[in-house]
Amino acid sequence: MSVSAYPLSHRFLLGRARHRLSEHERGVVEGLITDVERFTSAHVVLERGDVVSRSTLLIEGFVARVINEGGRRHIVALHVPGDFVDLHAFALKRLDHSIVSIGPVMVGYTTHKKLEGLMQTEPHLSRMLWFSTLLDAAMHREWIMKLEHLSADGRLAHLIAEIWQRLDFVGLADPGGFPFPLTQQELADSCGTTAIHMNRVVRKLRENGIAEISRGRVTVLDKDALIEAGGFDPSYLYGKGDLMLD
């Protein structure tokens, strides 16, 4: 498959679908995307409570799913290129959380009307769209588990391991690490801790020779130690293989 054939959607479900999409289906997905838009960092792409009639595919960059509560911002999920960010809104209509860009992003939109038609004519692809929302739920469960039983150190290690693996699925990781524009505040919001404590945790990861996080990039220094620290087992991502970067 050449990348240029599907400039907008070529990362969709890449490496994650048990059943690969056919060329025909890839064409259908590419055809779903009508408008494309770019946003700078910290742009609120969608607001909690919005009633939407289209869904958003993340093409480039990172976005967070955010719930504001008690004057604080809580990141409940992160998305990498190729993810349908609010496909669930096709069935739920109303958003229970906001979508915020982290770093510059490019997104594409498809209308629910188009999805409606797809549901009638493309049963296998429809199932794959469902599959992709179920993957989100599986990741949510792993986050819950991680929040319930890991200390801040472990949570950060787990987060890094997960994003590394997911970026690898879509061809955006390298053996030494990956681009990652989150600030320490945003890492804290993702791990349920404070920015101050996250700063110490980040330092500890560096001092222990596990990973370095700086200037928009994560450099993994010791992959095994990272996996160990986060108790990371990628099977919940339902990827092709269950071994990282192998």
Added chain:
Amino acid sequence: MSVSAYPLSHRFLLGRARHRLSEHERGVVEGLITDVERFTSAHVVLERGDVVSRSTLLIEGFVARVINEGGRRHIVALHVPGDFVDLHAFALKRLDHSIVSIGPVMVGYTTHKKLEGLMQTEPHLSRMLWFSTLLDAAMHREWIMKLEHLSADGRLAHLIAEIWQRLDFVGLADPGGFPFPLTQQELADSCGTTAIHMNRVVRKLRENGIAEISRGRVTVLDKDALIEAGGFDPSYLYGKGDLMLD
């Protein structure tokens, strides 16, 4: 709708679907369930890693979605009667967590083959099945938020408020409280804390005149204080109305 017409499935999506199911669809859902089984408490209904070819509807009682990690049991979701517990396995096939009964339960099974047929013939109902898995994901996100920003007290209050609301949707709550068989250990596993600390939190809830948890029942003493303590906003449950028990 008479309850006795659909003895197994009459609670499915009750009060939660924006579009009500038609009588025909209710009949289809009821017809999905072939086998019915009863289990005693602490029975492992399904094990993480199982490859399954059927899905499980919870008819009576409570089950937990459990991830064991680091020698500890973590509850990542709870289910009430009427919930499809592992509908996601229809698309994912392999389970990323175990299902464990809490108290005596009755479950029904439907084969993926039957669901397959339903996908072809019942587009609206198919969408409602998808909807129900998306609701699970929305609850997961709220749990993540709750774990990220609430102390143990707030987490317990939030849990109680959520279960109360969900049981009310399916007609199993009363204005004074609801049946709830979780031990303090299981409450701790759900809130990411220890049984010892959960014991103190339970006592505090009682001493503050908010709620009492004992002998398999939650008695809510002060609804407003409970909602306040847990920061509970039921909109993520996508119910008919957004007010509890109104």
Added chain:
DNA sequence: CGATACGTTGATCCATTTCAAGATTGGTGG
């Protein structure tokens, strides 16, 4: 009526929060 799970309480220790302040970085306009 003894076994076994469940609930309760106290004392100590540690991870994390909070408050406070300073250093570094990147971007912007003059």
Added chain:
DNA sequence: CCACCAATCTTGAAATGGATCAACGTATCG
């Protein structure tokens, strides 16, 4: 090109929620 501003990162010290260790009370059920 430099000065400045704002965001980000960093560090220290004090306060605290929750974990851990240890022990004891209390249901419940064969």
